[in-house]
Each structure stands twice: as structure tokens, then as C-alpha cells.
Amino acid sequence: MSDIAGHPGVYPVISRALLLSASQQLRNMASIGGNLLQRTRCTYYRDVAMPCNKRQPGSGCPAISGANRMHAVLGTSDFCVATHASDVAVALVALGAEIRLVSATGSRTVKLADLYRLPGDTPEVETDLRPGELISEVLVPRLxxxxxxxxxxxxxxxxxxxxxxxxxxxxxxxxxxxxxxxxxxxxxxxxxxxxxxxxxxxxxxxxxxxxxxxxxxxxxxxxxxxxxxxxxxxxxxxxxxxxxxxxxxxxx
Ligand SMILES: Cc1cc2nc3c(=O)[nH]c(=O)nc-3n(C[C@H](O)[C@H](O)[C@H](O)COP(=O)(O)OP(=O)(O)OC[C@H]3O[C@@H](n4cnc5c(N)ncnc54)[C@H](O)[C@@H]3O)c2cc1C
Structure with a gap:
């Protein structure tokens, strides 16, 4: 994340989103693929003593009637209201970026926006990533x-x-x-x-x-x-x- 944030060829929106993420130490260690696929910071998801449809399908979503100040107002469902945590994903989606996905059996390129799934009634399935696939590249259109x-x-x-x-x-x-x-x-x-x-x-x-x-x-x-x-x-x-x-x- 630090390398990309400081690269002179990167659009300001990407650089700023990265520089406003986490801390310098975390940015030095974290990768772009890892950032794009990080899990939500919903406190109920993180607290394994609590029910959470995303962590344990069918167990319920206590955030809907609980401490929900940090939670989402758009794209929610009756099963999950957790926000997506990545900052740089927002910049990349704005620019219409694509990602290249590779696996042992081949590769494909998809819009980053299409990778992420709305929670619907299956909030435990967050992306369209297939088993064995890795993000190998992020492709930002030239604008x-x-x-x-x-x-x-x-x-x-x-x-x-x-x-x-x-x-x-x-x-x-x-x-x-x-x-x-x-x-x-x-x-x-x-x-x-x-x-x-x-x-x-x-x-x-x-x-x-x-x-x-x-x-x-x-x-x-x-x-x-x-x-x-x-x-x-x-x-x-x-x-x-x-x-x-x-x-x-x-x-x-
Ligand atoms: C205290 C704290 C504060 C933070 N604040 C922010 C913030 O303000 N904004 C923000 O955007 N982020 C924030 N983050 C997230 C942080 O910047 C990292 O992006 C995140 O922790 C992921 O770290 P990582 O790159 O080491 O990925 P990992 O933890 O290694 O990976 C995360 C997930 O992605 C998968 N993965 C990793 N690389 C790939 C790949 N190439 N292809 C497919 N799957 C892959 C891993 O298997 C894993 O499931 C914060 C994190 C912490 C701990």
C-alpha cells in the first residue's frame, strides 16, 4: 500500500485513499489484494461471542437493533448491515478499475465493482472470487x-x-x-x-x-x-x- 501511495504514476484519488488508510506501519506491510479483500470491521462480526449472519449464517444480525452508528445505510439487507472497510476500493470503483484473477486453471478480468456482492440473504458470501483465485493485477483505465x-x-x-x-x-x-x-x-x-x-x-x-x-x-x-x-x-x-x-x- 505504501509503495502504490507514493508512486508518481498513480492518480491522486488512489494515493490519498491509501494514505488515509490504517497507519504507516500497516501500509508498509499490507498488500493491495489483501486490502481489497479485508473483512468488515463490524463489531458484531469481530466479536465471536455474538451472533452474526456473515460469520455464522442463520444466527442473526444484532447490529440491526443494536449499536449501529458505524453501519451501512445503502446496500443493506435484513440479514446484514456491515460496511465495506477498504478505502482504496472506493477510489478504484470510482475510476472503473478492473482486477485480473489468476488460478491454476486460467485467468479472467472483472470489474472490481462486480467482484463485491451485496449481502442479500447470504452475507457470508462477500465476493465472486472462485476457489483458488488470486488477484494478480489491478488495472486502472487511463483517464x-x-x-x-x-x-x-x-x-x-x-x-x-x-x-x-x-x-x-x-x-x-x-x-x-x-x-x-x-x-x-x-x-x-x-x-x-x-x-x-x-x-x-x-x-x-x-x-x-x-x-x-x-x-x-x-x-x-x-x-x-x-x-x-x-x-x-x-x-x-x-x-x-x-x-x-x-x-x-x-x-x-
Ligand atoms: C487497526 C487496523 C486499521 C485499519 N484501517 C484501515 C483503514 O482505515 N482503511 C483501509 O482501507 N484499511 C484499513 N485496514 C486494513 C489494512 O490496511 C490491510 O489492508 C488489511 O489489514 C489487510 O492486510 P494484508 O494486506 O496483510 O492482507 P491479509 O490479511 O494477508 O489478507 C486479507 C485477505 O485477503 C486475502 N488475500 C490477500 N491477498 C490476496 C490476493 N492477491 N488475492 C486473493 N486473496 C488475497 C487473504 O487470503 C485474506 O483472506 C486496517 C487494518 C487494521 C488492522
Whole structure:
């Protein structure tokens, strides 16, 4: 993770997502494949004394009626509300990255976004990875305009903490108008969550705070807040707006 974060050929959104992940020591040791396939930080999943449908199918999800401030509002089911933990996955999904999977019997390339499964009624199955497959490469499409990209991570403390909400954004701006946009969010969904409707609303709009507010008004559509995480609905929109503003401040 540290090697990729510091590589000059990497888009800022990827580099920033990595640098805001874990700690320097962890980043020095962890791999990109391991980060993309890390398990959720849901406290009920981690506490083996508790029931958890993801760890023990059919045992229940205590988070739904329990301590759920950190949990997901998008992509949830009646069986699981755990968030996806990876930061760099959010950046890679925003950019439409693919991964190459190799096994003893061959190889295939899939969109990273398609690797992750929504929990549905089988939250124990998190990806479409087949037995024996390894991630051997991450392929990021060349988007020259993604040099204007960033990753904003909102968390309870400013270091060594998972996201309450994060936003990966890239903007192609020409003559003060948005020609293309990539937007994905983390910390609020069960998988890295691309906001295609926000991207569509940004295309053709002026690069102004008012247009950002309008385009992101649909960001949390479909959200199902729990007892303690309703704040994520508005935080989601505000985090995306903040990332868009960061990309345009001072650009005239
Ligand atoms: C205290 C703490 C805080 C953290 N904070 C953050 C954070 O804020 N943001 C964030 O994004 N991450 C965070 N992480 C995750 C961390 O950055 C690592 O990515 C994670 O711990 C995985 O480590 P690893 O690379 O050693 O993978 P491993 O633990 O070795 O692997 C994880 C899983 O992936 C599988 N795997 C590994 N490589 C491959 C491959 N190439 N192909 C197929 N399967 C593979 C392994 O078999 C295993 O199942 C945190 C971790 C800790 C412990």
C-alpha cells in the first residue's frame, strides 16, 4: 500500500485513499489484494461471542437493533448491515478499475465493482472470487483528467480510523463546465458504492457550489438508516460536496 501511495504514476484519488488508510506501519506491510479483500470491521462480526449472519449464517444480525452508528445505510439487507472497510476500493470503483484473477486453471478480468456482492440473504458470501483465485493485477483505465481527483474521508479521529463516510471524486472540467465525473462513496454502504446518478447530474453542469449541491441531492437515494446512523444520510451528501469543492477551489 505504501509503495502504490507514493508512486508518481498513480492518480491522486488512489494515493490519498491509501494514505488515509490504517497507519504507516500497516501500509508498509499490507498488500493491495489483501486490502481489497479485508473483512468488515463490524463489531458484531469481530466479536465471536455474538451472533452474526456473515460469520455464522442463520444466527442473526444484532447490529440491526443494536449499536449501529458505524453501519451501512445503502446496500443493506435484513440479514446484514456491515460496511465495506477498504478505502482504496472506493477510489478504484470510482475510476472503473478492473482486477485480473489468476488460478491454476486460467485467468479472467472483472470489474472490481462486480467482484463485491451485496449481502442479500447470504452475507457470508462477500465476493465472486472462485476457489483458488488470486488477484494478480489491478488495472486502472487511463483517464488523463483524473489528475483532478481526490479522496475525502470523514472519521471520528483524524488518523488510524475507518470511515464514517468517504468520497472518491474525479472531475473533467473544461471552460468551467463539467464534461465528465466519477463519484463513489465508502463507509456508508455494504460494498464500495458508485453514485452513477450523481455523475450523470454533474455532466454538463457548471462547476459551482450550487450545481454540486443540486447534483448530490440524489446521493443517498434508497438509503435505509438504522436507529443510530441516520446522520450518514446527510453526511454522505456533504462529504461528496466537500470533495467536489476541494477539486475546484481556486481553479476559477
Ligand atoms: C487497526 C487496523 C486499521 C485499519 N484501517 C484501515 C483503514 O482505515 N482503511 C483501509 O482501507 N484499511 C484499513 N485496514 C486494513 C489494512 O490496511 C490491510 O489492508 C488489511 O489489514 C489487510 O492486510 P494484508 O494486506 O496483510 O492482507 P491479509 O490479511 O494477508 O489478507 C486479507 C485477505 O485477503 C486475502 N488475500 C490477500 N491477498 C490476496 C490476493 N492477491 N488475492 C486473493 N486473496 C488475497 C487473504 O487470503 C485474506 O483472506 C486496517 C487494518 C487494521 C488492522
Amino acid at each position: 488523463d483528467w483524473a489528475s483532478r481527483s481526490t479522496y475525502v474521508k470523514v472519521r471520528d479521529r483524524q488518523s488510524y480510523e475507518f470511515a464514517l463516510c468517504s468520497a472518491a471524486v474525479a472531475l473533467d472540467i473544461q471552460d468551467s463546465r463539467i464534461v465528465d465525473a466519477r463519484v463513489a462513496v465508502g463507509g456508508v454502504a455494504t460494498v464500495p458504492w458508485r453514485l452513477a446518478a450523481v455523475e450523470a447530474a454533474l455532466r454538463g453542469a457548471p462547476a459551482t457550489p450550487a450545481a454540486f449541491e443540486a447534483a448530490t441531492s440524489v446521493a443517498a437515494d434508497g438509503a435505509r438508516p438504522l436507529s443510530a446512523n441516520g446522520f450518514k444520510v446527510s453526511l454522505l451528501q456533504r462529504t461528496v460536496v466537500r470533495a467536489l469543492l476541494e477539486l475546484t477551489e481556486g481553479s476559477g
